[in-house]
Amino acid sequence: MVDAARHPKVDVRTYTEVERVEGFVGNFKVQLREKSRYVIADRCNGCGECAKVCPIEVPNYFDMNLAPRKAIDVPMSQSVPLVYSIDMDACIHCYKCVDACGKLEAIDFSMEDKLVWEDVGSIVVATGYSHFDPSVMPEYGYGRYPNVVTAIEMERLNNSAGPTAGNLIRPSDGANPKRLAIINCVGSRDKRFNPWCSNFCCMYAIKNAILLKQAYPDMDITVYYIDIRTPSKGYEEFYDRARKMDIHFTQGRPSLITEDPETRNLFVHSEDVALGRVTEREYDMVMLNQAAIPQPDADEMSSVLNISQSPGGWFMEYHPKLRPIDTPTDGIFLAGACQGIKDIPASVAQGSAAAARAGRVLHAKEWEIEPVVAVVWEDRCISAKGKKCGLCAKACPYGAIEYEVGKAAHVVTAKCHGCGGCVAECPHNAITQLHFTDAQILAQIHALLAEKPEEKILAFRCNWCSYPGADLAGTSHFEYSANERGLRVMCAARMDADFIYEAFRLGAGAVLYSGCHPQDCHYITGQRVGARRAERLLKAFEKMGMTPGRFRVEWISAAEGDKYARVINEMQATLDSIPKEKLLEEIERLRPQMEKRARRMRETPQVEKALEYSRELETAMTGKEV
Amino acid sequence: MAGDNGNEELRIGVYVCHCGSNIAGVIDPKVVAEYASTLPGVVHATDTLYACADSGQSLIKEDIKKYNLNRVVVAACSVKMHEPTFRAVVAEAGLNPFLMEMANIREQCTWAHGHDPEGALEKAKDLTAAAVAKASFLRPLDMIKVPITKRAMVIGGGVAGINAALDLGDQGIETILVEKQPTIGGVMAQLNKTFPTMDCSI
Ligand SMILES: Cc1cc2nc3c(=O)[nH]c(=O)nc-3n(C[C@H](O)[C@H](O)[C@H](O)COP(=O)(O)OP(=O)(O)OC[C@H]3O[C@@H](n4cnc5c(N)ncnc54)[C@H](O)[C@@H]3O)c2cc1C
Ligand code: SF4
Ligand code: SF4
Ligand code: SF4
Numbered sequence: 015m016v017d018a019a020r021h022p023k024v025d026v027r028t029y030t031e032v033e034r035v036e037g038f039v040g041n042f043k044v045q046l047r048e049k050s051r052y053v054i055a056d057r058c059n060g061c062g063e064c065a066k067v068c069p070i071e072v073p074n075y076f077d078m079n080l081a082p083r084k085a086i087d088v089p090m091s092q093s094v095p096l097v098y099s100i101d102m103d104a105c106i107h108c109y110k111c112v113d114a115c116g117k118l119e120a121i122d123f124s125m126e127d128k129l130v131w132e133d134v135g136s137i138v139v140a141t142g143y144s145h146f147d148p149s150v151m152p153e154y155g156y157g158r159y160p161n162v163v164t165a166i167e168m169e170r171l172n173n174s175a176g177p178t179a180g181n182l183i184r185p186s187d188g189a190n191p192k193r194l195a196i197i198n199c200v201g202s203r204d205k206r207f208n209p210w211c212s213n214f215c216c217m218y219a220i221k222n223a224i225l226l227k228q229a230y231p232d233m234d235i236t237v238y239y240i241d242i243r244t245p246s247k248g249y250e251e252f253y254d255r256a257r258k259m260d261i262h263f264t265q266g267r268p269s270l271i272t273e274d275p276e277t278r279n280l281f282v283h284s285e286d287v288a289l290g291r292v293t294e295r296e297y298d299m300v301m302l303n304q305a306a307i308p309q310p311d312a313d314e315m316s317s318v319l320n321i322s323q324s325p326g327g328w329f330m331e332y333h334p335k336l337r338p339i340d341t342p343t344d345g346i347f348l349a350g351a352c353q354g355i356k357d358i359p360a361s362v363a364q365g366s367a368a369a370a371r372a373g374r375v376l377h378a379k380e381w382e383i384e385p386v387v388a389v390v391w392e393d394r395c396i397s398a399k400g401k402k403c404g405l406c407a408k409a410c411p412y413g414a415i416e417y418e419v420g421k422a423a424h425v426v427t428a429k430c431h432g433c434g435g436c437v438a439e440c441p442h443n444a445i446t447q448l449h450f451t452d453a454q455i456l457a458q459i460h461a462l463l464a465e466k467p468e469e470k471i472l473a474f475r476c477n478w479c480s481y482p483g484a485d486l487a488g489t490s491h492f493e494y495s496a497n498e499r500g501l502r503v504m505c506a507a508r509m510d511a512d513f514i515y516e517a518f519r520l521g522a523g524a525v526l527y528s529g530c531h532p533q534d535c536h537y538i539t540g541q542r543v544g545a546r547r548a549e550r551l552l553k554a555f556e557k558m559g560m561t562p563g564r565f566r567v568e569w570i571s572a573a574e575g576d577k578y579a580r581v582i583n584e585m586q587a588t589l590d591s592i593p594k595e596k597l598l599e600e601i602e603r604l605r606p607q608m609e610k611r612a613r614r615m616r617e618t619p620q621v622e623k624a625l626e627y628s629r630e631l632e633t634a635m636t637g638k639e640v
Numbered sequence: 641m642a643g644d645n646g647n648e649e650l651r652i653g654v655y656v657c658h659c660g661s662n663i664a665g666v667i668d669p670k671v672v673a674e675y676a677s678t679l680p681g682v683v684h685a686t687d688t689l690y691a692c693a694d695s696g697q698s699l700i701k702e703d704i705k706k707y708n709l710n711r712v713v714v715a716a717c718s719v720k721m722h723e724p725t726f727r728a729v730v731a732e733a734g735l736n737p738f739l740m741e742m743a744n745i746r747e748q749c750t751w752a753h754g755h756d757p758e759g760a761l762e763k764a765k766d767l768t769a770a771a772v773a774k775a776s777f778l779r780p781l782d783m784i785k786v787p788i789t790k791r792a793m794v795i796g797g798g799v800a801g802i803n804a805a806l807d808l809g810d811q812g813i814e815t816i817l818v819e820k821q822p823t824i825g826g827v828m829a830q831l832n833k834t835f836p837t838m839d840c841s842i
Binding site: 018025217225248358428458 | 678679680718719720738744746747748749751752753754755756759760762763766767769770771772773774776777778779781782783784785786787788789790791792793794795796797798799800801802803804805806807808809810811812813814815816817818819820821822823824825826827828829830831832833834835836838
């Protein structure tokens with residue numbers, strides 16, 4: 015910790031939060047909120063005279079609220095930096111601290127939060143994890159029985175730097191406990207709360223049992239477990255050591271804890287697998303090894319940073335095996351438990367790995383990004399002809415389009431992230447997206463629907479969520495109908511209404527329109543641009559009398575392989591439920607309307623060529639001239 | 641016929657990967673390749689055991705020269721897996737990397753339709769045809785080069801973040817370590833001695 019504060023290249027900003035992140039690899043702009051401490055860091059020398067005179071006590075988060083701190087204080091004596099701060103919600107403005115601080119004049123009641131922008135080339139996200147609150151499990155009585163504590167509370171109670179200076183006492187009466195039960199998997203591996211294994215609790219159960227046994231050799235300690243998981247180097251040996259120390263390990267998940275209201279002793283009711291029966295044993299104290307869970311603000315952080323989350327809320331890596339440190343956003347890397355629960359050795363290793371990955375970017379002279387940007391055909395833009403429009407600029411999440419009546423809209427390439435929203439929104443087809451041109455996408459649609467289109471489910475997927483979601487369905491071998499025909503664009507924003515009309519004009523049985531959930535959108539608001547369009551399409555098709563379900567809109571994340579498979583299977587079921595003649599009749603009936611709506615697209619440069627090509631393709635495939 | 645590639649004649653090469661038995665265990669890649677050879681613009685189509693392996697890569701590179709290919713389609717796995725690989729392969733043979741298109745016939749075909757080999761085969765053909773169709777309209781593009789601000793930010797001052805910041809600092813990179821609490825240290829600073837070494841946590 016102090017190494018970081020001392021390092022000449024590391025600038026530690028505590029009590030600071032990330033408000034906004036803009037830009038892209040090599041060129042991020044981050045807005046930080048430096049929260050007001052009401053103590054001037056440069057002047058505070060950490061003497062603590064202020065805290066001595068402060069009359070107000072507040073619970074200290076650092077001690078899991080087991081002990082108080084003063085309204086002006088540090089969370090712990092080894093805080094880095096050793097700068098005091100005032101909890102303004104508790105402060106009564108007696109100003110005793112100001113006097114105590116005296117000539118140093120470090121206390122400033124007029125201080126305000128400061129918003130600052132920082133330019134950085136790369137970001138490492140290491141926001142860690144949080145603790146499950148076992149009070150939602152009434153069977154264990156946490157919160158009702160004072161002598162039932164969580165593991166993290168135990169870490170403070172049995173800590174020489176903690177509130178009791180390491181003397182382990184029962185909260186109810188201050189006595190040293192003689193009999194302790196440690197319960198594993200509290201809120202972990204429990205479908206009601208968190209399905210996952212919290213990775214390190216078996217090990218810290220053993221650790222705490224060993225430490226307590228060393229400190230209090232007479233203490234009777236029992237660890238209740240489902241399985242003991244010790245897969246890393248030296249961990250099984252560590253477990254062996256505990257078993258040789260007369261620490262009891264009982265296989266069984268306790269179902270209930272009751273309390274004797276007089277003695278406040280606890281009775282743990284549990285199956286004992288070795289004995290093959292249910293037991294009820296009395297303890298002075300119980301420690302609950304609460305599950306590790308994502309930070310409460312993980313959702314918010316993921317949208318600020320534009321990164322995705324795995325099931326459960328952990329930040330998602332680019333690839334679980336091959337790129338476990340990278341996120342799908344170039345230049346942003348993950349380290350530690352925020353990516354998935356891991357212990358200290360693994361967190362440290364991942365921290366170094368993230369530094370190495372970030373270094374790869376930061377030591378480069380320049381970085382290459384894909385040229386999938388938007389380009390305006392100036393002669394088609396009606397703004398150039400003096401008409402009011404600007405729909406493209408309105409769609410752009412990055413303000414990358416300069417629009418002024420009388421001039422053709424202009425895309426600032428360096429700001430364009432390539433969502434394709436403007437391309438699909440332009441009513442005059444005056445914009446294209448490189449590598450995802452109308453002609454390219456149209457050619458794909460035609461190829462995918464060349465034969466028996468009425469049997470096909472054409473699926474538009476975005477590059478960041480639903481395409482990898484479909485990949486995950488495959489990787490997990492979730493089977494779905496082979497009538498699905500997928501194609502990929504960068505964002506739901508690019509899914510032009512014309513593409514959907516054209517697909518139905520060609521006679522597609524069903525069309526899926528799928529992208530990220532709004533909060534996961536890789537292009538800030540690109541998904542919303544796509545979603546609004548999809549809503550309009552849904553309404554239009556309903557009005558036309560299309561069978562519901564033939565056009566479907568679903569937001570599917572990269573982690574939702576099961577959902578992708580389910581949605582496709584449901585769409586197949588919809589198709590199966592429509593009698594073939596009725597489906598063909600409906601397709602014919604709607605064709606003129608689709609034709610009319612899709613016609614505009616035909617004016618787009620290269621599209622005629624694409625259509626000509628697809629006729630050739632059809633001839634090649636079916637052997638007959640079309 | 642020409643796609644939108646100026647006046648140049650289309651010369652597309654198609655490579656259908658077996659991926660060992662990952663693809664070939666469900667469908668016959670040879671059938672897909674034969675089919676692809678009938679598509680407009682395709683001058684050469686073949687199957688290959690592992691397109692991404694050295695042998696597969698050299699095959700593509702040699703063919704680009706031999707058949708004078710100006711577009712390459714690889715029907716194999718996800719673009720998330722190997723798009724960068726095959727872009728590099730065609731670039732090494734002198735083609736613009738954006739003249740390569742992939743068809744995902746593994747994750748999004750054989751792995752998802754193991755129960756329906758016939759359906760999977762039809763789908764693999766269509767996906768390959770769609771990739772060929774898109775390839776016909778591909779244009780050479782250049783990567784956009786952006787400058788790099790040689791400065792890093794680490795968000796979260798727990799043990800992982802502290803270590804990342806120190807390593808970045810040691811690489812000579814100015815690093816901002818942002819922590820929302822008044823002190824860095826994270827959960828580790830709250831712990832008693834830590835396994836596996838049982839040393840003090842701070
Ligand atoms: C009871 C218990 C005992 C344990 N004992 C051991 C042990 O003995 N050995 C061992 O190897 N592991 C042990 N662990 C596991 C250990 O706590 C973790 O492995 C480790 O803390 C993970 O480090 P981290 O840096 O990823 O996350 P954290 O320690 O959670 O640190 C994350 C930091 O980021 C900050 N932060 C969060 N969000 C933001 C934000 N939005 N902006 C800015 N800052 C933010 C947090 O305030 C925090 O300082 C134990 C865990 C528990 C619960
Ligand atoms: S590490 Fe052990 S105690 Fe923790 S959830 Fe996994 S099995 Fe349960
Ligand atoms: S809307 Fe999307 S594609 Fe268009 S300029 Fe903005 S970022 Fe680029
Ligand atoms: S939406 Fe199209 S026509 Fe309208 S200003 Fe933008 S580019 Fe021009």
